[in-house]
Amino acid sequence: MYSSTVMDHFRSPRNVGDLPDADGVGNAGNPISGNTIALYLRIADGTVTDAKFRTFGCAASIAASSMVTEWLIGRTTEQAAAIENKTIADALGGLPPTKMHCSAMAADGVRTAIEDYRNRQDANPKDEYEAGKRQSY
């Protein structure tokens, strides 16, 4: 049912945990009746330097969360914000059709975390690179 990559990330998830001083936090999923992800990002010079997650969910959700943290580290905020769930599913060697929503949840987590980061920057710019770029818009 699951690819060997999914099983590998499920058995040994990467980057489980949280970042107390995260620059952006993304929560996605359905906390009342379904799977949820909390994604924590550290960002410097417009680039994700660290990512951690906590996920309540099925094997595919945990694998997608783990995979997305690996994918994120080293990406720019623009790249991260443009993530599609297919990117995650492909990186996992594919997901069964009934489990595609798990990769969508991870992608939602990324977009929400980047949005949170940008809101924080707008309110209190600490990252001059990002702030400078925004002013040029």
Add this chain to the structure above:
Amino acid sequence: MASIYLDHNATTPVRPEVYDAMEPFFRVRFGNASSIHRYGQEARSAVEEARSRVAGLVNARPSEIYFTSGGTESDNLALKGIAYTRRAFGRHIITTNIEHSAVLNSCGFLEREGFEVTYLPVDEYGRIDPGQVADALTDHTILISIMHANNEIGTVQPVGEIGRIARDNGVCFHTDAVQSAGKLPVDVEAMHADLLSLSGHKIYGPKGVGAIYIRNGVEIEPTAHGGHHENDVRSGTENTVGIVGLGKAAELAAEEREREFRNLSEMRDALEARIRFEIDGVRINGHPERRLPGTLNVSFSGAEGDSLIMSLDLAGIAVSTGSACTSGAIEPSHVLLALGRDPRTALGSVRFSFGHDNTMEDVDYVMSRLPGIVSRLREVSAAQVPG
């Protein structure tokens, strides 16, 4: 690697005795039970012997047992068969909100056909109070369909009292005994049942064969029309191989039921006690006493069911969430929601179901792996365990 099967409510392996009984009917005794020659006679006598065995398991007369393709077909035949035969007398059906999908979806179909269905809610243990059934009766009620024991949580319904109410009010009573046959006493007289569903593969018989008990004198409209087999209730050439297997499985189930009940209860109770003692944040689903002997349904807070099952499978332990028939769906179990569990708790539930070949060593092995698996998944989800 360990290989421990704890999913007997989903299906059971064919017992060697059952396999041996079936084997000649594939190639040597292959006749059509409706043929007049000796091949046919041989098949006919095997089918009729199996009918007696199945009748014996549920205290019915052989003439009241009809062979089908399994529990789903028996449930469909009971609900649609009675609905179509009795619709001139009324269009109201009473059932519960924790039935197997074969009953619930047959009811849904009948609702679209203009029937009215009352889905009685269960209490926190999954029990129906017979008073609820009495209160739901109307002048138009034609059928009550309430399962004997639930497949997901094992809760046993007071079918005898419910059947009494049905009989006193001239309403047909059907019970789905797919999970209880061979584990609990199943007696159509004590239950006052007019119809009862059985399945072969839940009692160490083959898949693709089941039976329905229909009390003498109760008429039903068939769902498959054809060559008048099975007294015109279920047309189609008899599945002799499967029927012989079901007959042998029924014979063994009747002989061994009391011993099985003790063994299954002992293993289940041991696992339940150790889970309660060794793992925090657990909740047992189902009735503490009125429950199938081998069934244990547990919610682990902060750990999701599918992840638990995958992890246990990697450790060589086969279990399931709720019903195998609904795996793949994302929704929490309708049975656990009916008990009043919140959806998140319902998603974190696992069903262990013991069977004939399990031993106490299996309980030990499960407990050597389960606590670590639960705490690892809680670490991933960062769940705070209450208490």
